[in-house]
Amino acid sequence: xxxxxxxxxxxxxxxxxxxxxxxxxxxxxxxxxxxxxxxxxxxxxxxxxxxxxxxxxxxxxxxxxxxxxxxxxxxxxxxxxxxxxxxxxxxxxxxxxxxxxxxxxxxxxxxxxxxxxxxxxxxxxxxxxxxxxxxxxxxxxxxxxxxxxxxxxxxxxxxxxxxxxxxxxxxxxxxxxxxxxxxxxxxxxx
Amino acid sequence: xxxxxxxxxxxxxxxxxxxxxxxxxxxxxxxxxxxxxxxxxxxxxxxxxxxxxxxxxxxxxxxxxxxxxxxxxxxxxxxxxxxxxxxxxxxxxxxxxxxxxxxxxxx
Numbered sequence: 001x002x003x004x005x006x007x008x009x010x011x012x013x014x015x016x017x018x019x020x021x022x023x024x025x026x027x028x029x030x031x032x033x034x035x036x037x038x039x040x041x042x043x044x045x046x047x048x049x050x051x052x053x054x055x056x057x058x059x060x061x062x063x064x065x066x067x068x069x070x071x072x073x074x075x076x077x078x079x080x081x082x083x084x085x086x087x088x089x090x091x092x093x094x095x096x097x098x099x100x101x102x103x104x105x106x107x108x109x110x111x112x113x114x115x116x117x118x119x120x121x122x123x124x125x126x127x128x129x130x131x132x133x134x135x136x137x138x139x140x141x142x143x144x145x146x147x148x149x150x151x152x153x154x155x156x157x158x159x160x161x162x163x164x165x166x167x168x169x170x171x172x173x174x175x176x177x178x179x180x181x182x183x184x185x186x187x188x189x190x
Numbered sequence: 191x192x193x194x195x196x197x198x199x200x201x202x203x204x205x206x207x208x209x210x211x212x213x214x215x216x217x218x219x220x221x222x223x224x225x226x227x228x229x230x231x232x233x234x235x236x237x238x239x240x241x242x243x244x245x246x247x248x249x250x251x252x253x254x255x256x257x258x259x260x261x262x263x264x265x266x267x268x269x270x271x272x273x274x275x276x277x278x279x280x281x282x283x284x285x286x287x288x289x290x291x292x293x294x295x296x297x
Contacts, residue, residue, distance in 0.1 A: 018229070022222050030217035044221055051225045052232065116213040124208035131205075147209045175206065182202035190196060 007067070010058045021067075022051060028068060028149075029075050031116070035148035036079035036140070038112035038129050046082060050075045065158055072149070072159040076141050083137075106130045106185045114148070131181040139174035146171055 009017035029050050034043040053074055061070060110130035117125040132140060138160070145151045145159060156167045 013233075015226075015230075019222075019226065022225060026217040026221060026225075027214055030221070031214045034215050044218060044224075047217060047221060048225050048228060052229060055229050055232075114212065115215045117209065118211060121208040124205040125212075128205050128208050148212060149214075150212075178206055179202050182205050183198050186196075186198035186201040190198060 007061065007063055018055065025068065025071050029071055032072060032075045032149055033079055035144040036076065037082065038133060046078055050078055069158045076159065080137055104134045106134060106181055127185065131178050134181060135174055135177055139170050139177065142167055142170040143174035
């Protein structure tokens with residue numbers, strides 16, 4: 001948990017405290033945005049937007065959760081908004097069944113390479129990220145926080161403000177959907 | 191060398207594990223300054239109207255004060271008017287005292 005005086009400094013608009021916040025959390029926010037948006041420039045812009053939002057609303061931060069949890073929440077919500085506005089422009093053939101099972105194909109030409117992936121896994125990770133982009137919103141957030149940010153289920157519960165069984169179920173369904181998507185992809189590649 | 195047969199299910203499982211051990215991507219170094227400068231400009235933008243409001247408010251008060259001083263001070267024509275009305279009031283009071291000294295009867 002952050003030092004209360006640090007939060008107070010932030011809330012009083014201290015620029016030194018804000019620089020410290022940036023230094024501490026810029027990679028956390030950037031990496032979350034990168035995992036969600038799968039586009040380096042969009043992730044940079046989104047990181048900027050997240051910190052501007054944090055600057056505007058830090059006065060309302062009531063220290064009930066950790067600063068990192070709050071930042072994850074702001075970042076994932078902003079990214080979802082961005083993805084929604086991007087999606088609005090183009091109608092995809094994606095259909096999601098009521099139980100959350102995805103009935104879609106991995107889009108061709110998806111070529112996102114995460115810089116943190118080991119070299120020998122780069123090609124597989126590209127395909128996995130393409131599959132992640134097809135998941136329903138909640139599953140995408142839960143899976144990205146778990147696998148890209150390495151958060152525990154308990155931490156994901158706090159970020160997404162959900163109960164533990166709900167998060168476990170989301171991650172489980174995300175894995176099932178990804179497995180099906182990938183299996184179909186490799187079958188068509190065969 | 192024996193060639194491994196291609197199994198989609200197995201490939202899917204392996205792909206699903208490709209993010210194991212992923213490390214956090216570092217944010218570009220220039221991003222900090224970009225964020226700070228956009229927050230600074232936002233802060234300046236926020237300050238500007240308030241600062242101008244103060245300046246405009248004080249200027250308005252000074253102008254009001256000056257106008258009040260010029261029009262309400264007893265100088266020039268105004269002073270003459272004031273003198274005339276003082277004279278008039280003294281004339282009326284003289285008439286009053288004459289009326290009473292003569293037993294209250296008008297001639």
